[in-house]
Amino acid sequence: xxxxxxxxxxxxxxxxxxxxxxxxxxxxxxxxxxxxxxxxxxxxxxxxxxxxxxxxxxxxxxxxxxxxxxxxxxxxxxxxxxxxxxxxxxxxxxxxxxxxxxxxxxxxxxxxxxxxxxxxxxxxxxxxxxxxxxxxxxxxxxxxxxxxxxxxxxxxxxxxxxxxxxxxxxxxxxxxxxxxxxxxxxxxxxxxxxxxxxxxxxxxxxxxxxxxxxxxxxxxxxxxxxxxxxxxx
Amino acid sequence: xxxxxxxxxxxxxxxxxxxxxxxxxxxxxxxxxxxxxxxxxxxxxxxxxxxxxxxxxxxxxxxxxxxxxxxxxxxxxxxxxxxxxxxxxxxxxxxxxxxxxxxxxxxxxxxxxxxxxxxxxxxxxxxxxxxxxxxxxxxxxxxxxxxxxxxxxxxxxxxxxxxxxxxxxxxxxxxxxxxxxxxxxxxxxxxxxxxxxxxxxxxxxxxxxxxxxxxxxxxxxxxxxxxxxxxxxxxxxxxxxxxxxxxxxxxxxxxxxxxxxxxxxxxxxxxxxxxxxxxxxxxxxxxxxxxxxxxxxxxxxxxxxxxxxxxxxxxxxxxxxxxxxxxxxxxxxxxxxxxxxxxxxxxxxxxxxxxxxxxxxxxxxxxxxxxxxxxxxxxxxxxxxxxxxxxxxxxxxxxxxxxxxxxxxxxxxxxxxxxxxxxxxxxxxxxxxxxxxxxxxxxxxxxxxxxxxxxxxxxxxxxxxxxxxxxxxxxxxxxxx
Ligand code: SF4
Numbered sequence: 030x031x032x033x034x035x036x037x038x039x040x041x042x043x044x045x046x047x048x049x050x051x052x053x054x055x056x057x058x059x060x061x062x063x064x065x066x067x068x069x070x071x072x073x074x075x076x077x078x079x080x081x082x083x084x085x086x087x088x089x090x091x092x093x094x095x096x097x098x099x100x101x102x103x104x105x106x107x108x109x110x111x112x113x114x115x116x117x118x119x120x121x122x123x124x125x126x127x128x129x130x131x132x133x134x135x136x137x138x139x140x141x142x143x144x145x146x147x148x149x150x151x152x153x154x155x156x157x158x159x160x161x162x163x164x165x166x167x168x169x170x171x172x173x174x175x176x177x178x179x180x181x182x183x184x185x186x187x188x189x190x191x192x193x194x195x196x197x198x199x200x201x202x203x204x205x206x207x208x209x210x211x212x213x214x215x216x217x218x219x220x221x222x223x224x225x226x227x228x229x230x231x232x233x234x235x236x237x238x239x240x241x242x243x244x245x246x247x248x249x250x251x252x253x254x255x256x257x258x259x260x261x262x
Numbered sequence: 263x264x265x266x267x268x269x270x271x272x273x274x275x276x277x278x279x280x281x282x283x284x285x286x287x288x289x290x291x292x293x294x295x296x297x298x299x300x301x302x303x304x305x306x307x308x309x310x311x312x313x314x315x316x317x318x319x320x321x322x323x324x325x326x327x328x329x330x331x332x333x334x335x336x337x338x339x340x341x342x343x344x345x346x347x348x349x350x351x352x353x354x355x356x357x358x359x360x361x362x363x364x365x366x367x368x369x370x371x372x373x374x375x376x377x378x379x380x381x382x383x384x385x386x387x388x389x390x391x392x393x394x395x396x397x398x399x400x401x402x403x404x405x406x407x408x409x410x411x412x413x414x415x416x417x418x419x420x421x422x423x424x425x426x427x428x429x430x431x432x433x434x435x436x437x438x439x440x441x442x443x444x445x446x447x448x449x450x451x452x453x454x455x456x457x458x459x460x461x462x463x464x465x466x467x468x469x470x471x472x473x474x475x476x477x478x479x480x481x482x483x484x485x486x487x488x489x490x491x492x493x494x495x496x497x498x499x500x501x502x503x504x505x506x507x508x509x510x511x512x513x514x515x516x517x518x519x520x521x522x523x524x525x526x527x528x529x530x531x532x533x534x535x536x537x538x539x540x541x542x543x544x545x546x547x548x549x550x551x552x553x554x555x556x557x558x559x560x561x562x563x564x565x566x567x568x569x570x571x572x573x574x575x576x577x578x579x580x581x582x583x584x585x586x587x588x589x590x591x592x593x594x595x596x597x598x599x600x601x602x603x604x605x606x607x608x609x610x611x612x613x614x615x616x617x618x619x620x621x622x623x624x625x626x627x628x629x630x631x632x633x634x635x636x637x638x639x640x641x642x643x644x645x646x647x648x649x650x651x652x653x654x655x656x657x658x659x660x661x662x663x664x665x666x667x668x669x670x671x672x673x674x675x676x677x678x679x680x681x682x683x684x685x686x687x688x689x690x691x692x693x694x695x696x697x698x699x700x701x702x703x704x705x706x707x708x709x710x711x712x713x714x715x716x717x718x719x720x721x722x723x724x725x726x727x728x729x730x731x732x733x734x735x736x737x738x739x740x741x742x743x
Contacts, residue, residue, distance in 0.1 A: 182548075229539075233532065
């Protein structure tokens with residue numbers, strides 16, 4: 030293994046030397062009674078969400094629509110299964126990639142016979158995954174303020190499953206909906222403590238680009254479609 | 263870009279002249295930026311209190327940058343504990359060499375890159391390609407610029423200056439695809455090429471938007487998902503990132519991510535905001551076996567050593583100051599001749615590459631203050647441009663200029679000599695046509711775009727005296743009551 034750390038000491042030395050003279054603070058921020066600005070304050074300045082679960086959900090639904098995330102409420106697992114079956118028929122899918130999990134595992138047995146599952150467990154063949162028509166994952170959280178789905182390499186079958194197949198389907202429970210990013214980070218910290226997964230990703234709508242004349246095109250690389258199937262709490 | 267580009271200033275001048283006269287290109291840039299402005303205004307208005315959010319962002323970056331050593335060490339400790347490697351590079355060459363050696367040592371053949379302005383800064387692609395590696399830029403705009411053999415036009419919107427028919431022609435020429443005027447079809451052409459690149463690459467190179475100290479993570483913001491794939495599929499991940507990009511806590515991103523999105527593109531949140539803390543961890547399904555973070559100094563410590571301008575290192579590279587800059591809109595991104603264009607580029611480039619060669623950038627501003635106003639982390643951009651002008655003036659002016667001022671003050675202190683000189687001024691007007699348009703023309707930069715005024719016949723004093731004499735004559739004749 031390469032133990033070369035480069036000019037570590039020299040750079041840290043230059044940094045310390047440079048910082049000997051203090052720079053003025055030009056924008057003293059609002060502070061809570063005598064303290065440093067805390068992340069709890071962010072909420073007072075960022076776009077408001079509303080206190081109740083209904084307001085939270087309404088905002089998530091509104092943002093999903095403008096982001097072109099397809100959000101569907103499902104009463105139970107049977108409805109989730111039926112919805113996936115419908116998507117598979119419409120899209121003429123042959124393979125769907127997925128991982129095991131509390132919400133996904135029961136669905137595997139219910140998949141339509143013409144749709145073969147590619148179950149990601151440890152290693153997988155990249156070409157095989159690339160050829161899949163859809164990817165089915167769970168997630169950690171949904172964020173009302175931004176309309177985002179938060180996945181991690183632990184909750185969503187690794188790093189790639191949620192971003193390589195052209196259609197990403199997320200199965201989640203309404204109880205996973207949090208207010209904002211501040212709450213999301215707090216919740217991740219409680220859940221993982223010091224053992225964070227190697228990737229945390231906030232997915233906000235299907236893959237998009239505006240690089241050509243700033244005109245929006247979906248599906249630049251990853252999913253052209255993002256579907257969120259939401260179960261009751 | 264320029265044909266006569268020897269000095270950065272000459273290149274700037276000639277490119278500025280050319281692009282300022284390219285009306286269709288300017289119209290395209292303005293159109294793209296007006297779409298941006300609408301989106302940004304709409305999203306910005308949803309904030310309860312943008313001003314306080316901005317003050318807080320500035321305060322957090324101030325804390326991070328003014329304790330940079332502590333936070334970099336904290337990051338390194340957390341990150342290496344999870345199996346990551348940190349390499350500290352003083353300059354471009356050291357960073358390039360590290361990445362080249364790594365590629366060689368690991369038997370890498372093909373490399374996929376997601377957007378990294380630091381990569382542009384150290385000319386990484388050229389170096390890798392020269393050593394025989396296949397390198398593909400995966401961000402659509404960067405991919406287009408790579409095919410075109412041109413640097414990015416804008417560090418957030420790399421090909422904003424190109425029209426779809428130009429991109430279609432480029433794809434037709436380079437990839438042999440059919441021509442189309444649909445942005446959607448053009449995007450799908452690139453999608454198909456690039457999907458292979460991710461699967462085949464054995465090294466993925468990314469930049470990074472934030473270094474998160476308390477959890478030892480690198481945060482990457484993108485819309486397309488290309489960075490997710492770049493750091494998900496290949497077996498080695500290298501993130502090349504400037505040392506100033508620190509935030510103290512993961513939770514700070516709850517503020518920075520929405521602000522970066524709003525200021526950068528007018529979105530509530532950019533498509534994918536991902537934090538990476540180490541290579542694939544035990545029990546995980548995929549991810550790289552190795553994750554190297556290359557910290558780049560490359561003269562950032564020089565800027566850090568200037569307390570007056572240190573806050574220029576608070577920049578989160580949202581690109582907002584470019585988008586609102588009247589100069590950028592007129593001269594375009596390539597004219598700057600820098601890695602970082604626009605107002606912030608004009609502030610930091612003289613620190614990174616030397617004030618003497620780059621001081622002309624401080625003049626590329628109307629000092630309207632739109633950049634300072636729009637900056638999400640409250641950097642005093644236009645005042646820093648003034649500071650650079652002041653610092654440049656404090657350096658010794660060029661010999662020719664010194665001589666000119668000496669001659670001027672000599673003349674002004676001697677009224678008789680001055681009067682004599684004004685008598686000869688019309689002579690200059692007579693002689694000017696002889697040299698006009700040639701290299702010897704002393705007022706060429708003036709006459710390139712305007713007429714040089716003819717010297718009046720006689721000075722003000724002469725005319726005043728004549729006028730007074732004529733009036734006295736009239737009074738004497740009793741003609742004036
Ligand atoms: S200086 Fe401010 S506005 Fe300009 S890119 Fe940096 S953060 Fe954005």
